[in-house]
Amino acid sequence: MATSSDRNPPPFPATDEPKPGLSDLLDGDSDEGDDIFVSNRTNPVSVSRGVSQPERVREEPGDLFSQEEAGPNTAKSNGVNSDDDNDLFAEAQSDLSSNTPSSAARPDISTSSGPRPASSFPQNPAAMQHTSLEQLEEEEAKDSFDVDVAVTNPEKVGDGMNAYVAYKVFTRSSLPIFKSKAFSVRRRFSDFLGLYEKLSAKQTLHGCIIPPPPEKSVVGMTKVKVGMDDPSSLEFVERRRAALERYLQRVVSHPSLLQDPDVREFLERDDLPRAVNTQTLSGAGFLKMINRASDAVNKMTIKMNESDTWFEDKLQEVEAEEQQLRKLHAVVDSLVNHRKELCGNTAIFAKSMAMLGNSEDNTALSRALSQLAEVEDKMEQLHQEQAASDFFILAELLADYIRLLGAVRGCLDQRMRAWQRWQEAQSTLQKKREAEAKLLWANKPDKLQQAKDEITEWETKVTQYERDFDRIGMSVRKEFLRFEKEKAKDFKSQIIKYLEAMMQSQQRFIKFWEAFLPEAKAIA
Amino acid sequence: MMEEVKGASSFLSVQVHNIKVTEVLQDGDSLTFIIVSQKMSGTGEFHVDRTYEDFEWLQQHLFSQEDVPGIQGVIFPPLPARLQVNASSKTLRHLGFLGLGEWQPYCKALETFLRQVAAHSILSKNRAVEIFLTSSDPPGRQKVKKNIFNRLSQAVEEMRKEGHKDVDDFFQTKRDHNFLLTGYTKMAAEKFLDVVLTEQKIAVACGHFSTALHLCMEQGENPEKQDFSQVCVKLSEVFNSIKKSMTSTAMNDMNTLGLGLDLETRYQEAEKEMLFRRTCKLVELQNATKNAEKAKPVKKAVMEEAKKATETEFRQICEVAKKEIIQLESKHVETLQQALVQWCEKQLLTAKESAEVYSQHLQTFKRMQ
Numbered sequence: 082m083a084t085s086s087d088r089n090p091p092p093f094p095a096t097d098e099p100k101p102g103l104s105d106l107l108d109g110d111s112d113e114g115d116d117i118f119v120s121n122r123t124n125p126v127s128v129s130r131g132v133s134q135p136e137r138v139r140e141e142p143g144d145l146f147s148q149e150e151a152g153p154n155t156a157k158s159n160g161v162n163s164d165d166d167n168d169l170f171a172e173a174q175s176d177l178s179s180n181t182p183s184s185a186a187r188p189d190i191s192t193s194s195g196p197r198p199a200s201s202f203p204q205n206p207a208a209m210q211h212t213s214l215e216q217l218e219e220e221e222a223k224d225s226f227d228v229d230v231a232v233t234n235p236e237k238v239g240d241g242m243n244a245y246v247a248y249k250v251f252t253r254s255s256l257p258i259f260k261s262k263a264f265s266v267r268r269r270f271s272d273f274l275g276l277y278e279k280l281s282a283k284q285t286l287h288g289c290i291i292p293p294p295p296e297k298s299v300v301g302m303t304k305v306k307v308g309m310d311d312p313s314s315l316e317f318v319e320r321r322r323a324a325l326e327r328y329l330q331r332v333v334s335h336p337s338l339l340q341d342p343d344v345r346e347f348l349e350r351d352d353l354p355r356a357v358n359t360q361t362l363s364g365a366g367f368l369k370m371i372n373r374a375s376d377a378v379n380k381m382t383i384k385m386n387e388s389d390t391w392f393e394d395k396l397q398e399v400e401a402e403e404q405q406l407r408k409l410h411a412v413v414d415s416l417v418n419h420r421k422e423l424c425g426n427t428a429i430f431a432k433s434m435a436m437l438g439n440s441e442d443n444t445a446l447s448r449a450l451s452q453l454a455e456v457e458d459k460m461e462q463l464h465q466e467q468a469a470s471d472f473f474i475l476a477e478l479l480a481d482y483i484r485l486l487g488a489v490r491g492c493l494d495q496r497m498r499a500w501q502r503w504q505e506a507q508s509t510l511q512k513k514r515e516a517e518a519k520l521l522w523a524n525k526p527d528k529l530q531q532a533k534d535e536i537t538e539w540e541t542k543v544t545q546y547e548r549d550f551d552r553i554g555m556s557v558r559k560e561f562l563r564f565e566k567e568k569a570k571d572f573k574s575q576i577i578k579y580l581e582a583m584m585q586s587q588q589r590f591i592k593f594w595e596a597f598l599p600e601a602k603a604i605a
Numbered sequence: 606m607m608e609e610v611k612g613a614s615s616f617l618s619v620q621v622h623n624i625k626v627t628e629v630l631q632d633g634d635s636l637t638f639i640i641v642s643q644k645m646s647g648t649g650e651f652h653v654d655r656t657y658e659d660f661e662w663l664q665q666h667l668f669s670q671e672d673v674p675g676i677q678g679v680i681f682p683p684l685p686a687r688l689q690v691n692a693s694s695k696t697l698r699h700l701g702f703l704g705l706g707e708w709q710p711y712c713k714a715l716e717t718f719l720r721q722v723a724a725h726s727i728l729s730k731n732r733a734v735e736i737f738l739t740s741s742d743p744p745g746r747q748k749v750k751k752n753i754f755n756r757l758s759q760a761v762e763e764m765r766k767e768g769h770k771d772v773d774d775f776f777q778t779k780r781d782h783n784f785l786l787t788g789y790t791k792m793a794a795e796k797f798l799d800v801v802l803t804e805q806k807i808a809v810a811c812g813h814f815s816t817a818l819h820l821c822m823e824q825g826e827n828p829e830k831q832d833f834s835q836v837c838v839k840l841s842e843v844f845n846s847i848k849k850s851m852t853s854t855a856m857n858d859m860n861t862l863g864l865g866l867d868l869e870t871r872y873q874e875a876e877k878e879m880l881f882r883r884t885c886k887l888v889e890l891q892n893a894t895k896n897a898e899k900a901k902p903v904k905k906a907v908m909e910e911a912k913k914a915t916e917t918e919f920r921q922i923c924e925v926a927k928k929e930i931i932q933l934e935s936k937h938v939e940t941l942q943q944a945l946v947q948w949c950e951k952q953l954l955t956a957k958e959s960a961e962v963y964s965q966h967l968q969t970f971k972r973m974q
Contacts, residue, residue, distance in 0.1 A: 405821045412817055416810040423803045430796040437789040442782070443938050449945060565829035572836045573974055580843065580967040587960040594953040601949050604942040 228254040228333040230348065232326035235318045237305070238269075244306045245269050248322060250329065252348045258340075259349060266351060270297075273325055275356020276332075279343045281491075288499075288556035289338070290492045290564055292331035293484040295324035323473060327481060334567075392554075395561060396493055403486040410479040417476060420468035424461050431457035445604045452600050456593050463586050470582045478575045482568065489564060492557055499553045503546035510539040616730045618645050619738050621723040626712040630654075634690050636708075638715060642738050651739045657687050659737065660715065662744050663722070666733035673727060675918075677882040678925030680933055681728075682721035683871035685714045701798055701870075702863040706856065710864055717868060727925070769884050773923070779930055780880050787873040794866035801858045808851035815844035835973065843966045850959040857951040865944025869937065876933060883922050890915045 234249040251265040277294045284291055301317040308314065332338050333348075347353065431454045438450030517532040619642035628639040635656060642651045664684050670676050685703050688711050689696055697704035703711045722728050723738065736744050771777035818841035822834045893915045897908040 402821075405817070409814065409817050409821070412810060412814045416807065416814065419803060419807045419810055423800065423807060426796065426799040426803050430793070430800050433789065433793040433796045437786075437793050440782075440785045440789055442934075446938050446941060449942075453945065562829055565827075565833065569829070569832035569836055570974075572833065572840075573970060576836070576840055576843070577967065577970050580963060580970060583847075584960065584963050584967060587956060587963060590956045591953065591960060594949055594956060598946070598949045598953065601942065601945040604938065604945070 227256055228252065228339065230326070230329045230333055232322055232329060235322050242303075242306055245271075246305060246318060246321075248325060250348060258345060264349060266349065266353075268347070268353065270302075270321070270325070271356050272347070272353055273328065275353075276343060276347045278356065280332075280338060280341060283341065283343070284338075284495075287337070288492055288495050288553035288560060289335070290485070290488050290560045291338070292328055292335070293488050294328050295321060296484075320473070320477070324477065324481070327477075331485075391558070392493060392496065396490070399486050399489050399493070403483060403490075406479050406483045406486065410476060410483060413471060413476045413479060417468055417472045420464055420471060424464045424468065427457055427461040427464060431455075431461065443604075449600050449604050452597060456597050459593055460590070463589060467583070467586055470579060470586075474575050474579045474582070478572065482571075485564075485568075489561070492560055496550070496553050496557050499546070499550045503543065503550045506539060506543045506546045510536065510543050513539050617723055617735055617738065619643060619651060619723070620645055621720060621729075624716060624719045624723060624738070626716040626719070629708050629712055631690060636688060636690060638712065640719065640738065653738065653741060655737070655743070659744055660684055660718075663733050663737045667722070667728055667731055670731060675921035675923075675925035676727070677886065677918075678879060678922040678927075678929060679725075679727055680872070680875050680879045680929045682718050682725070683868075683875045684718050685711060685871070701794060702801075702859055702867045705801070705859055705863075710859055710867075713860075713864060714867070766885055766888050767881055769888055771884070772887065775927070776880070776883070776923070780884070783873060783876050783880060787870070787877055790866065790870045790873055794863075794870050797858070797863060797866055801855050801863060804851055804855040804858065808848045808855065811844045811848035811851060815841045815848060818844065839966070839969055839973070843963075846959070846962045846966065850955065850962070853955045853959075854952065857948060857955055861948035861951060862944050865940055865948075868940060872933065872937070872940075876930070879926060879929065883919075883926055886915070886919050886922055890919045 229252065231251045232248050233251060235246050236248075238245055238247050247267045247269050249265050250268050251263070252259070253263040255262055273294050274297070277291070281291050298317070301321070304311075304314045305318060332344060338344055434450055434457060435454035438447050438454060441447040441450060513532065513536045517529070517536055520529050520532050624640065624642045626638050627641050630637045630639070637654045637656055640651075640653050640655055644650065661684070664681075667681065686700055688700065688703070688708070692704075700711070703714050719738070722734055728734065733744070771780065818837045821837040822841075890912070893908070893912040897905070897912040900908040
């Protein structure tokens with residue numbers, strides 16, 4: 082299937098302008114832009130995919146990457162390879178320089194706004210000789226984060242109301258936990274939701290911030306089921322594709338989640354059993370679910386006596402931050418709408434100038450006015466790109482973090498539930514002891530043994546649950562630290578993308594004005 | 606209309622090309638405009654304050670010069686509509702670009718009006734112009750007698766005359782062309798106004814975003830939170846810059862091409878009115894001719910006299926009109942060219958400045974990593 086038409090967010094009409102200078106501004110992303118998108122002016126799309134790449138490269142200047150070797154070879158060997166996979170690496174190959182193959186090879190796939198832990202990649206043999214054992218060990222430890230995922234090629238499968246969109250999930254990793262170095266599978270939206278369901282069920286007592294999936298949308302999907310050709314459907318699919326990619330990247334960059342077999346199965350297994358339990362995420366949406374759970378926790382009869390105010394403070398901070406992000410998101414939303422309005426108005430103005438130019442007698446003036454109309458048409462395209470940039474970078478970033486903060490609250494709730502379980506076990510133990518005392522007094526030796534056994538059982542449970550509670554507390558603290566770090570990094574890299582796109586637009590504005598000025602002067 | 610001998614109009618004691626409307630003072634609901642002009646002889650300035658009624662007084666005097674031959678063939682410099690203080694957005698919309706931005710475009714339009722009037726070879730002879738520009742007392746506020754120019758909205762029967770076939774190819778062509786051009790220019794001005802208003806909305810939204818981001822800054826001492834707070838602060842600065850850039854862009858649009866299109870629109874309406882007056886006179890002449898032919902011998906002489914008078918009037922009007930049209934056409938090209946060049950230069954400057962600022966922001970963020 083043609084990648085280009087799917088990859089481009091719909092607001093962009095096809096353009097014949099070559100993508101100017103993107104490679105000058107973004108070291109990592111130039112290839113990505115050329116690789117995957119035939120129509121090359123897709124800044125926001127490439128942006129939505131590639132974020133922290135340049136940042137990563139700078140963090141490990143000494144590392145070399147063996148991907149260029151791994152790529153095509155392993156791509157061929159695992160049999161999952163299709164032409165698309167080769168395309169992803171093609172540019173990487175040709176752009177390799179001896180010094181920093183990383184910057185060329187790395188960005189091919191994944192790189193959307195998911196948080197990226199600092200990590201390095203396995204060294205190629207030549208570089209090995211130069212590393213100390215120490216460095217090797219350090220890199221061993223970081224190896225576990227060597228996973229890139231990309232979600233591409235949305236394809237409509239089936240017809241009518243039973244139709245759905247299947248996405249290609251492409252993974253590249255040198256980790257031994259995977260069967261091969263690079264592989265891809267096809268997944269549909271409910272599969273992603275199913276993965277989330279499984280993870281949250283398993284992780285409830287681990288104090289983990291589980292990345293939330295994108296929300297279901299009946300309206301959006303219905304339009305797509307009917308036909309995928311109109312701009313709003315295309316925009317919806319692209320938005321979802323980008324969101325799914327960021328979701329997966331967040332999942333695989335979380336050290337404990339990556340170890341989860343469900344995650345591996347999701348990435349690797351060719352035919353995944355259909356997820357049927359996605360009802361909880363239907364209609365009401367993810368945040369509503371979290372809110373309901375929070376309410377349940379708040380209604381707990383036994384109030385927790387916090388010796389450590391850290392957790393209370395954090396909850397308040399998280400709630401306040403969520404409100405702030407919502408406000409920000411609303412403002413960005415209105416900004417996006419105004420920009421789209423500007424596109425429309427600019428196009429109409431361009432037409433009116435064209436008509437004015439046509440009816441003008443004076444030839445030089447007529448030509449200048451017609452050229453002005455053309456300039457305004459080009460401006461309209463720039464405004465559209467800016468609107469998409471506002472949306473796909475800023476608005477989606479804020480939306481992601483609003484949902485992520487919901488997941489953070491969910492994590493705090495996990496700790497509360499662990500506490501609750503411990504408390505309940507303690508009260509059960511107390512009851513068992515009282516029962517034993519009663520039996521002693523009533524002198525029923527046969528039941529006494531059973532009572533004693535139960536007491537032992539519950540004593541064990543109380544000890545275990547207390548330890549669980551402590552452990553989860555530590556885990557939550559660690560997760561918070563990690564979350565804050567990732568959040569700052571994420572925002573920084575997204576903002577850099579945004580600024581770079583804006584710089585690009587600005588340069589093109591300048592070019593348009595410079596081209597028009599002599600025309601205007603030539604009138605008299 | 607525009608025989609612009611720079612500053613050397615022999616009928617006025619002021620230089621024409623640098624008449625300025627320097628200030629506008631508000632007193633409740635009324636506005637007073639300060640007009641400064643340079644004396645022709647020696648140094649020194651005239652400072653006068655005028656209200657909109659005074660402008661109308663001037664305009665009425667210019668309209669009512671019935672003894673000036675061919676006066677109806679003059680394309681009168683268009684006076685901007687009255688500016689209402691505390692007007693609703695609907696009434697402001699009626700003014701188009703002149704209703705924007707703190708009255709500066711409006712003052713500029715008044716200024717242009719005065720300069721055009723003072724530079725006009727026929728109009729500047731009128732005493733009212735000299736009085737208006739130089740008298741420290743407000744010019745007479747009494748209503749001038751009604752004249753044919755007063756009605757701008759035309760009665761139904763008059764409308765039929767608008768389509769009346771002309772006897773002269775030159776004028777028929779001009780009328781047809783004016784009809785087209787008026788419509789297109791008006792539309793272009795309206796659509797451009799829409800663009801500018803949206804740009805202003807974007808600037809406001811960026812300002813909101815910048816403010817909201819600033820509020821996100823957290824006071825906590827957590828090192829991990831500080832990183833994010835810094836990001837918010839810097840992003841807030843970015844959007845403040847974007848807001849400034851957008852505001853400048855909108856201002857540039859307004860002050861150059863916006864004003865230019867607005868002036869063009871009003872001038873074409875003025876030309877339309879002149880052509881219509883001429884057409885009316887043509888109809889009058891044709892009727893007078895018919896009447897003279899059909900007149901009974903008793904009345905014939907009188908009718909012939911009337912016809913001759915009308916003929917003379919019509920001829921004078923056509924003479925003046927032709928000159929005015931040719932001058933307007935060259936002025937029209939000049940106006941638009943100036944507007945386009947200024948517009949382009951200002952936007953180019955703004956774009957370059959913005960690029961520089963954005964580049965610095967980008968560097969700041971890259972250093973933050």
